[in-house]
Amino acid sequence: MKVAFPHMGNACIPLRALVEYMGVEAVVPERPNRVTLERGARHAPEFVCLPFKITLGDCMNALDRGADTMAMVCGMWACRFGYYAYVQHLILRDMGYEFESLLIGREDPRSVLEKIRSAVGRRGFLKLPGAAAMFRSKAGAVEELESMARKIRPREEVAGSADAVMVSYLDRLDRADSIRRVRQLRLEQREEMTSLPVRDCNGVLRVRIVGELYVLLEPSLNFDLVRRLGTQFGVEAEPVLSTYRWLLSPLWLDPLLHVSSSRARRVSREYLPYVLGGEEHMTLTGALDAPGDGFDGVIHAYPLTCMPENICRTILPHIAARDGIPMLDLCFDEHTSTVGTVTRLEAFLDMLRSRRDRAGSVHGYRVYNQKMEHLSIIET
Ligand code: SF4
Incomplete structure (x- = not known):
């Protein structure tokens, strides 16, 4: 058995450990890139959200590398993510790929364990507690x-x-x-x-990034937003979500994650008393908390047709106006270009710096200029 799972940031490291600890070979294809996205977009429905397209291309890469079992979580989210695995596997089979599906959904824990046992065999199944510990540790x-x-x-x-x-x-x-x-x-x-x-600088700009999980965490989709903000623009970027959170939260391997999720729902109730099925409460709470947490601005990153984040998109301007916190919307699809994204980032960060200057601190701007000089020396 050769198992593959879609990439998302660095999630492949703990996921590979989980699978290989139970004695099963993990097939991890190359990290997704623009070619992976184009490949997935060619076979996906046009208006489906962007993560569907890139993960479809990623599944093709894994099957081309010899995977015979595709593993994925499904059915746990009210948004389209709940149907990703079913639809993607249908498309892949229509394309002629042959493989087994290992789909883990919101079902009776005994049936989930039974699925894992029949997939990895009795000997592998006995190693599940050790595999879970290794997964958590990595x-x-x-x-x-x-x-x-x-x-x-x-x-x-x-x-x-x-x-x-x-x-x-x-x-x-x-x-x-x-x-x-x-x-x-x-x-x-x-x-x-x-x-x-x-x-020795305390004046570095700080930006919080909120939005859809996959766009936030997958550098190939967001043009390496977090790293680019830090290295190219000298800005401390802090996403509200992390791979750790996404991996451990559904498995209840870290109860603190559930405390912060409940808090997010409570804090944002005034704006959104419903569950939309994505990361909407973390998005709104991240923006609401940003001024108090010392952030200079908020970036909202999401895929074009994302239902929960488009609803947040209509609420966030009210939060920005009420709390006086600048926000930048970055909407991604397969046609979004690096240049367009970088230009908008530059304009937003310049505005944040001049705001800081007006507030009496010029330190951040000086650091930014030093950083740019430094980078141009390296590039030369
Ligand atoms: S959160 Fe948005 S982008 Fe992600 S699967 Fe749901 S609808 Fe699609």
Whole structure:
């Protein structure tokens, strides 16, 4: 059995560990890119949301590399995500691919366990508790690494140094074969990240990113938004969602995630008392909390036909006007270009900087200029 699952950010690292711990081969194709998106878009319904298209292309890549079982969660979300797996697998079979579907939905836990047991066999199934522990451990280490990189990028002396450490540790974490080794790597990555030379600057702009999960977390869809903000623009970017949250929350492997989800629903009830099936409450609460959490602005990133985020799109201007927090809308589809996105980011960040200047702090602008000089030296 060779199992594959769609990419989303660095989720492939804990997911590969989960599968391989139970003795099953995981097929992880190359990271998605614009070609993957074009491939998926060619075979997907035109008005379906963007994550459907890129994950469809990703599934094709996995099947081309020899996967014989496609695993995916389904049916748990009220939005289209609940139907992704059923429709994608139908399209793939229509195209002539042959494979088994391993679909995990919101069903009786005993039937989920039975599905896993029949897929991985009795011996593999006995290893499930160990696999879950390994999965959690790697997901936590990846989350910590990403969060440290986001903080260091806008402050690093040498542009790209945080990313170099991150890439190297992601690779080591992927190859780690025991929880002990993951713990050891976690200590090492912490030490290496915190020892990177950084500028003495407290005036770095801070931007919160809210929106649809896949667009937020998949660099190939959002033109590497988080890294670009940190390295190219010298801005600390903080998404409200993370791969760790998406992976662990449905499995109840971290109760704190449920505390923050309940809080999000409570805080945003005034604007949206219903569940729309996506990340709408995290989006609204992220924007509502932004001024109090010290952010200079909010970026709302979502796919063109996303139902929950388009509803948020109509509510967010009211929050922006009431709380006086600037917001930028970034709507993505397969025709969105890097240049258009970067131009809008530049204009938004310039506006945030002049706002800061008017408020009496010129520090952020100085740091930005230093950063740009530094980057142009490196590029030369
Ligand atoms: S949240 Fe939006 S983009 Fe994501 S699956 Fe649902 S409708 Fe599609």
